[in-house]
Amino acid sequence: MSRTLDTLSPREVLALAIHVEQSNSRRFRAFAEVFQGYDPDVAKRFEELAAEEDHHEQLLDAQFRKKFGGTLPPLDQVDVSDVVEAVDLDDGEHLIFDTLKPRRVYELALKAERGAQEFYRKALAQAGDPTLAALYRELAEMETGHASFLEEKLRTS
């Protein structure tokens, strides 16, 4: 059964954040696999962003080990009712009309990062538990960092 964010413990919240990064990495790789050989430029951007998500996951994983130790609770993003951060194509017909440009990949990723930023900020505003509040603040700040990375990519691409 789907759980809401306010039912999660701090340990589960961090596990969820790790899962979100893992999921996004897999999504980026799935898109890269489809675009490979179709538009190598677009595939390269997706692959690059998948690697970046892997890096985020490693950082969060290290934080989890430090804070809570042990193994991650078996929590899938699908088990949680809200969509925290999900990178997606914005048009079902991109491949038909050949309309997805490399730059657009960064824009889509940035949209997802901003969504996550907003999500953690809202969670922070509603969090009663100080440990949870601190965690949400950290996560929101981390997403701000990710968004800045993509903004820089957009500036230079």
Next chain:
Amino acid sequence: MSPSGNIPQPLTEPAPGSAAPPPAPVDKPWRIDLLRALPPLKWLVKRRWFQFAVVLPNLLFFMLFLTTGVFGTPVGSRNILIVFVWIFWWFLLISAMVPLASRVWCTMCPFPFFGEWIQRGALIRSRGVDPKKAKEGPGVVVGRNRYFGLNWRWPKALSNLWVQNIGFLFLCTFSAHFLTRPLVSVIVLGGLILVATVLHLLYRQRAFCNYVCPVSGFLSLYSMTSVVEVRSKEADTCAKCKDKGCLAGGEKGWGCPWFMYPSKMERNNYCGLCMECVKTCPYDNMTVNLRPFCSDTKIKGLDEAWKAFIMVTLALVYSVLYLGPWGFLKDWANVFEKGNWAGFFAYVAGLWVSALVLFPAIYFLPVWAGWRWSRQKPPTIVILGQAPVNPPLKETFLRFVYPLVPFGMMAWVSFSLPLILVNGSYIPMVLSDPFGWGWDLFGTAHLAWSPVVPHWTPYVQVFLLLQGLYFALKQGYRHSVAMYGARNRALKAFAPVAVLLTVIEIAFLVLYVG
């Protein structure tokens, strides 16, 4: 845009943080999940053999028809190829399959059968593969499936409907020949199988169907009206999906052969109802819905707009040619029999100029007039993110072309109706004697030719045409309201187009009922 269709929306999304008011909530139109309501249907479409099971009998019939075309009688009305394909199939396609089941013809179409078989190296099973092991083994890995053939990318310049538009117009130019001569039909239909096979060997997945097949072009346009759609059930579930199996494929099935990203599908245009996404979705989140008529209402580009122009022009020209009292026009079109080359060139020039230039230009005029008439002086202070006061002309044009979709489709149904009612009695005859060799397999070969309820035909045609006009006006006005908001401006903008549609409707009515 609404996840459930193409309900007209404001032209621009409000910028984050802007003072623009949130968009008004849009009523979600009704949908009935057919796979939930009909479990046997769900069981069926989830089988790997589903598509093969519907293509195979169709392919066998098709091969029989081609054989009769080569070895059977050259008399069209006595050859099963002509009677079944150009009378029975055509009527069934435009009058039942498209409006009631979208592109279900593409599910069972035999044209890509051989090409897809070679490309996949499989008839039924899918070839799932770990992309990390892409280089181990033969063929090319796309997403998480392995394919054979060259798997080239289709040229960007041709990633649209223009090849189909021109191809369809070209075929229709010679319709008087292949609609009556079995051997010419064999060349056309056999040629399409050959082209499909070659293109499957060269290009990725269903490039032939998406960009070349002349039948696919108009199915794409008119499937927008259909009461059936394949869509995702919950947008959130798709958003959370990590593997995107509907796009990338896997062990359970092929990634969308039509290049669609099924989880974000908003129109029927490019969905061939192959049901691969229903099989590959790990969350069982893809389904087949029943929905209101004309639920997809967005024309995306000029190629699609011109497809609409070509189809309405052809419906009008064919009505003049085959149902009108001007026999000399029919003779002009039938050049190989009558030999009037000057007349034929006049017919070709008239048809092509009308479809590609004249009708689009005539249609543009009222669009432009309405756009001008409803213009307002832009405010001196522009609020960021707010929709512009005056929508761009191109946007207005594309939105107002949409009414030609239901209008054109119903015109084609009206045109096709007398073909089946008048010539339908040939069907039992050719079933008993498919080659026209004098057989009488079912005792129906010598039935007398008898038109079915010919006195009712004009009434049904009038009803169908009026239905087309009703949906055209309704959807055109909805588009106008979506663009202009205020009712009086919306009426002003759409009124000239509505007048033109009514004039064309009257022309059809005069042709059909005098």
